[in-house]
Every structure is written in structure tokens, then in C-alpha cells.
Amino acid sequence: MKNALPAGALALSAANPALAGTAAPAPPGFSVMGAHEITVRCDEELERRRTLLQRMERHAAPGQVLEEFNALSLRTGGFDDPLGVLQNAAPEKETRAAALACLEKLVPFSTELFQSTKVYARVLALKATQPEDQAYRRLLLENFEDAGASLAPDQRGQVKTIQDELNTLGLRFRKNVNDVDTSIALTPAQVEGLPEDWRKARTRDAQGNYLVSLDYPSYGPFMEMAVDAKAREQVWTAFQNRAAPQNLELLDRALVLRSQLAQVYGFADYASFSLRRKMAGSPAAVSDFLLSVKSAVDEVEARELEDLRQEKASLLGVKAEGVQLDRWDIAFLQHRIQRNRFNVDPEQLRAQFPTDASVRFVMRIAEKLYGIAFVAQEVPVWDPAVRYYEVHDALPGGKAGALIGGLYLDLFPREGKFSHAAAFGVRNGSVLTGQHPIKALICNFNSKGLTPAELSTLVHEFGHALHGVLSRARYADQSGTAVRWDFVEVPSLMFEEWSRREQPLRVFAEVCPECTPLSTQQIEQLDAARRFGAGMRYARQWLFASFDLALHTGAPKSALATWEQMEGASRLGHVPGTMMPASFTHIMGGYEAGYYGYMWSEVLALDMLSAFHGNLLDPAVGKRYRREILEPGGSRPPQELVEQFLGRKPSPEAFFAEITGRR
Numbered sequence: 001m002k003n004a005l006p007a008g009a010l011a012l013s014a015a016n017p018a019l020a021g022t023a024a025p026a027p028p029g030f031s032v033m034g035a036h037e038i039t040v041r042c043d044e045e046l047e048r049r050r051t052l053l054q055r056m057e058r059h060a061a062p063g064q065v066l067e068e069f070n071a072l073s074l075r076t077g078g079f080d081d082p083l084g085v086l087q088n089a090a091p092e093k094e095t096r097a098a099a100l101a102c103l104e105k106l107v108p109f110s111t112e113l114f115q116s117t118k119v120y121a122r123v124l125a126l127k128a129t130q131p132e133d134q135a136y137r138r139l140l141l142e143n144f145e146d147a148g149a150s151l152a153p154d155q156r157g158q159v160k161t162i163q164d165e166l167n168t169l170g171l172r173f174r175k176n177v178n179d180v181d182t183s184i185a186l187t188p189a190q191v192e193g194l195p196e197d198w199r200k201a202r203t204r205d206a207q208g209n210y211l212v213s214l215d216y217p218s219y220g221p222f223m224e225m226a227v228d229a230k231a232r233e234q235v236w237t238a239f240q241n242r243a244a245p246q247n248l249e250l251l252d253r254a255l256v257l258r259s260q261l262a263q264v265y266g267f268a269d270y271a272s273f274s275l276r277r278k279m280a281g282s283p284a285a286v287s288d289f290l291l292s293v294k295s296a297v298d299e300v301e302a303r304e305l306e307d308l309r310q311e312k313a314s315l316l317g318v319k320a321e322g323v324q325l326d327r328w329d330i331a332f333l334q335h336r337i338q339r340n341r342f343n344v345d346p347e348q349l350r351a352q353f354p355t356d357a358s359v360r361f362v363m364r365i366a367e368k369l370y371g372i373a374f375v376a377q378e379v380p381v382w383d384p385a386v387r388y389y390e391v392h393d394a395l396p397g398g399k400a401g402a403l404i405g406g407l408y409l410d411l412f413p414r415e416g417k418f419s420h421a422a423a424f425g426v427r428n429g430s431v432l433t434g435q436h437p438i439k440a441l442i443c444n445f446n447s448k449g450l451t452p453a454e455l456s457t458l459v460h461e462f463g464h465a466l467h468g469v470l471s472r473a474r475y476a477d478q479s480g481t482a483v484r485w486d487f488v489e490v491p492s493l494m495f496e497e498w499s500r501r502e503q504p505l506r507v508f509a510e511v512c513p514e515c516t517p518l519s520t521q522q523i524e525q526l527d528a529a530r531r532f533g534a535g536m537r538y539a540r541q542w543l544f545a546s547f548d549l550a551l552h553t554g555a556p557k558s559a560l561a562t563w564e565q566m567e568g569a570s571r572l573g574h575v576p577g578t579m580m581p582a583s584f585t586h587i588m589g590g591y592e593a594g595y596y597g598y599m600w601s602e603v604l605a606l607d608m609l610s611a612f613h614g615n616l617l618d619p620a621v622g623k624r625y626r627r628e629i630l631e632p633g634g635s636r637p638p639q640e641l642v643e644q645f646l647g648r649k650p651s652p653e654a655f656f657a658e659i660t661g662r663r
């Protein structure tokens with residue numbers, strides 16, 4: 001996942017290049033901001049931004065308009081991005097609430113800025129000659145157009161009202177999901193099948209019941225291992241209904257607003273409006289892509305579901321005919337098949353992937369591949385569990401050389417914290433000003449050890465973090481992950497392979513000599529077990545992407561009714577009364593009309609792996625990838641980057657081989 005917060009960076013500690021490689025720039029001071037300070041600084045911040053905008057409007061000639069934008073972006077991002085982290089991860093409820101209130105207050109500024117016809121005219125008149133300047137000018141012009149600067153004044157006002165409300169709706173939607181604190185009391189008999197570690201980690205009530213919460217360390221293993229189907233139904237249903245029904249109203253309102261927005265610009269619907277700014281280009285291109293995915297996975301999904309049905313029948317001791325699969329059976333049965341057929345028990349494997357060692361593992365991989373070094377530093381953090389690392393260029397012998405950026409790790413669940421795993425921006429880098437980028441990983445891992453799937457999640461989010469941290473873009477708005485939305489998952493999806501293949505997995509022994517390494521046979525079995533679910537996994541991804549596209553095509557419709565109909569047409573059907581769209585944060589935080597981007601990105605990710613020719617630890621290819629894909633960030637069109645790296649046009653062959661198990 002990628003965070004959907006405004007791009008930007010911290011101006012307060014723009015690094016002095018003379019210090020690079022010797023000492024860290026002071027890390028962003030946001031960690032010490034409490035609720036009161038946020039509220040006070042928020043008003044000052046808005047004032048200062050408006051003053052900067054007025055200053056930009058005073059000039060008529062283009063002059064240094066790109067540099068001025070960069071300075072403004074460093075200023076706004078430097079305040080907003082840390083605030084986004086606090087809103088999602090601050091331990092105190094008051095701080096999270098103050099951060100949200102402040103972000104809501106600052107929302108209108110972005111539209112004010114990009115509706116300024118005076119500054120728009122300056123950017124229009126600018127003659128850029130360097131490719132990075134041309135790309136930044138183009139990006140700014142797109143932002144001006146999307147904010148309505150090229151429209152008539154009354155339409156401009158309409159766009160501003162719509163954008164402001166959309167931004168607020170997005171923030172509220174995510175808050176409602178973060179704030180879910182449902183826990184389900186289950187008797188010891190109802191948690192039969194769960195391992196001792198999982199039981200110990202749960203809170204128990206006065207009657208001795210286990211309180212099962214909906215965060216991943218609690219929910220994931222429960223759905224895979226709880227023997228009691230009724231209990232699984234209860235927990236699964238609660239999970240489907242997170243933030244429901246209140247978020248459905250926010251989502252439906254957003255759909256109406258997005259449709260209105262598209263119409264102001266003369267587009268038929270939001271999908272057409274939004275996709276013109278993405279690699280795919282049009283709803284038709286996405287539709288074609290999804291159709292090819294559907295036809296590729298259909299049969300694989302059917303085969304896998306039939307296997308699950310047989311498993312359920314044998315478990316019940318009955319004939320398979322007439323046995324019906326329920327949605328809350330899937331993870332459980334899949335887990336059983338993984339254990340019985342492929343001899344894989346993800347829970348058992350936690351002992352072989354201690355969480356700390358797993359973090360050192362992914363850092364070690366990145367060090368080898370990209371020629372960098374991570375150096376732990378004591379800095380102020382928003383919670384004692386958070387750790388900070390400087391990222392340096394590695395000198396021969398592995399010693400730390402020049403400072404490149406920084407990375408915060410906030411890995412374990414806390415009450416009120418963002419409930420998935422994501423890479424958040426803390427500040428963007430800008431080569432123009434010498435500011436280093438900083439990212440934060442906010443995740444919810446088991447503190448003792450990871451399953452292979454969780455190791456992949458860690459490596460995936462690290463892929464996003466490195467895309468940000470290794471950025472060498474000239475302008476902050478082009479920094480690292482600030483790329484086209486359907487390209488943003490490419491580095492993270494590609495990096496996942498390093499968590500699955502034998503050669504990189506052997507590196508684990510370097511960071512944890514005492515850990516029992518996976519045998520070659522175990523790695524093969526794990527891979528087979530993962531492939532076993534591919535049909536169901538991609539069929540589900542197809543459904544999410546098609547649902548998202550349907551919501552944003554044609555006239556606005558009810559999200560829930562559309563979901564009921566579309567999920568109802570799937571093989572497992574819809575369970576009446578469940579309301580998944582209420583917690584579908586993606587389409588309220590940047591992936592709207594863009595969910596297909598995960599699979600679209602995977603096409604490119606798997607294709608680019610071919611450049612390694614099977615040697616995933618080849619530092620020469622790693623460094624070329626760093627230079628040609630990661631460092632440019634959004635300063636060049638993604639198509640161009642990929643073609644340069646591959647030396648040819650991309651091909652979907654590797655992706656289709658992966659999803660149909662033909663690899």
C-alpha cells in the first residue's frame with residue numbers, strides 16, 4: 001500500500017551538503033509535537049503558506065517559478081507529512097485528533113495555490129529546456145488544470161468546493177477505519193486450533209473469554225486456524241463490517257462529488273478524468289487489461305475452490321457433493337491444504353524468521369543490492385517502539401559514506417494506530433536544495449516472528465521506502481514514490497521476490513546465524529503453497545479492481561448495492577448484511593479509479609526481474625536499477641524508465657505465467 005498524503009518535505013532542516021557523510025541532519029522535529037503544539041502551529045502554518053503564495057503572485061515573469069514551487073513544496077510537505085504520520089501513529093488519541101483537525105484545516109490551501117491564475121500564467125510562460133524542468137513544469141500545469149485554473153471563474157469555485165469536501169471525506173473515512181476497536185469475546189472452546197503464542201497475546205475478560213480484535217496479528221491467524229466455523233463466521237463478519245455503515249455514506253458522497261468534478265471538465269465520468277493522468281490512459285485500456293486477467297485466472301480459481309470443497313468434505317466426513325464453501329472457510333481450508341499437501345505451517349515458521357532478524361535481513365539485501373548502509377541513530381520518536389536509521393552510500397568494505405536519507409520503523413500494533421502496513425512520507429528529497437528524503441514504515445507485525453507472507457509484506461513496504469529514500473530527483477514533487485499512480489507499486493512488488501527465492505533467502509544466515517535456515521525443499525514447498533492460492537487471490541484482486549472501475553464509470557451509484565451485485569456474481573457469492581466497501585480505504589485515499597494499478601504494476605515488476613537473469617544478488621544490475629528506476633522517481637515518464645532499463649518494450653508474459661502457475 002502507499003500512503004495518500006500530500007507530497008512534500010521538511011524545510012526546517014534542509015541539510016547542509018558540507019555535513020553529508022559526517023553527521024545526520026537534525027531529524028524532523030515533529031516527533032515532539034503534541035496536540036496543543038499542533039493546534040497552535042497549524043494556524044501559523046496556513047498564514048505562512050498564504051504569504052508565500054502572495055509573494056509568488058507578485059511577479060509576472062516566469063523567473064524562478066520552479067524553484068519557488070520547490071521551496072513551497074518543501075515547506076508544506078515538511079509540515080503535512082509528519083502530521084500524516086502522527087494522525088496515523090501517535091500513541092495519544094488527542095494528538096491523532098489534533099493532527100487530523102489540522103490536516104483538514106490545511107486542505108483548502110492546495111486548491112487555493114493551484115487555482116491562482118497569476119502563478120498559472122507564470123508556469124505557462126516558462127520556457128524549460130532541461131528534461132527535469134520540463135517534467136516538473138508539465139506536472140505543475142496538470143495540477144493547475146486539475147484544480148480548475150484553466151476554467152471559468154464560477155467553475156473554478158465549484159471545483160474548489162468539490163476538492164475541499166473530497167479531501168475531508170478521505171481523511172474522515174480513514175479515521176473511522178483506524179478507530180475501529182471492535183473485539184469479540186470468545187470462549188476457550190471457540191479459539192480451539194490457535195497456538196499458545198496467539199492465546200497468550202490476547203486480552204481476556206473476567207469470564208476468561210478471549211477478546212479477539214480485528215488487527216492483523218489477531219485476525220489473520222484466527223481466520224486460518226480456528227476450528228469452530230461459527231466463531232470464524234462471527235469474526236469474519238465483524239471484519240467485513242469495519243466502519244460500517246457510517247463510511248458507506250462518506251463513500252457514496254465522494255462518488256457523487258467525483259462525478260461532478262469530471263463533468264465540470266467535460267468528461268463523461270471520473271474514470272475518464274482520472275485515468276488520463278495515469279500510465280493506462282483510459283478506462284478502455286483498464287477494462288481490456290482486467291478482461292485478460294479474468295480470462296487467465298478463471299479456471300485456476302475454479303480448480304482451487306474445488307480443492308477446498310473436497311478438503312471441507314473430508315474434514316466433515318461427508319461426500320463432496322452438496323458441500324458448500326463459505327467465505328469464512330477459505331483462509332482456514334487453504335491453511336489446512338498448505339499444511340497437509342505442501343507440509344507448510346506458516347505459524348511454525350515464525351520461529352525461523354524472528355522479527356528483528358527479518359528487518360536486518362531486508363536491510364542486508366538492500367545493502368548488497370544497492371550499495372548502501374543502514375546506521376541506527378537515536379532520535380526523538382513518536383513512540384518508544386519506533387526506531388530510526390540513516391541510509392548512507394556504502395564505501396568499499398561496507399563502511400558508511402555519504403548520507404542519502406533516513407527511515408523510521410514503527411512495526412508493531414498499538415491501539416488507534418493505522419491498521420495495515422504502509423510506507424509513509426516524512427519528507428521528500430530535493431537535489432536542488434540538498435535535502436535528503438525520509439520515509440516511515442508503519443506496520444502491524446507480530447513482535448516475535450513473521451510468517452513467510454508477512455516477511456513478503458515487510459519486504460514489499462521496504463521496496464516503497466527505498467523508492468523514496470534513494471530518490472535523486474531535482475524537485476521535491478518528483479521525489480521517489482511521486483510517480484504515476486499505476487507505476488507506484490512496481491518497485492515494491494518486484495522487491496517481494498527477494499523474500500521468496502532461495503538465493504536471497506540464504507542471506508538470512510548472515511544476519512541470524514542461530515536461526516534455523518529454510519531447507520531447499522521447504523522453500524520449494526512454500527512456493528508451491530503460495531502458488532496454490534494464486535487463482536483465488538487474483539480473482540479477488542480482479543473483483544476489487546472491477547468494482548473500483550464500475551464505481552467510477554457512468555453515473556454515480558450506491559457503493560454497497562454495486563458491491564452486493566458484483567460480489568454476488570462471484571463464485572463464492574455475497575454474504576447478505578456484510579459491507580466491505582465501508583473499509584475499502586484504497587478508493588478513498590488515492591487508488592480511486594486506480595486499484596487495477598496493483599496488477600498493472602505487477603506486469604512491469606515481474607518483467608523487470610528478467611534483467612537479473614536469475615542472479616537476484618547481482619550488484620551491477622542492482623545499481624543500474626537504483627540509478628535508472630529508483631533515483632529518477634517521477635522526473636521522467638515511467639514508460640521511458642522501464643524501456644531504458646529493459647532495453648525493449650515491456651511484456652505481460654511473466655505476469656500471466658505467474659497468475660496461471662505456468663512459471
Ligand SMILES: [Zn+2]
Pocket residue numbers: 001002460464489492
Ligand atoms: Zn504497496
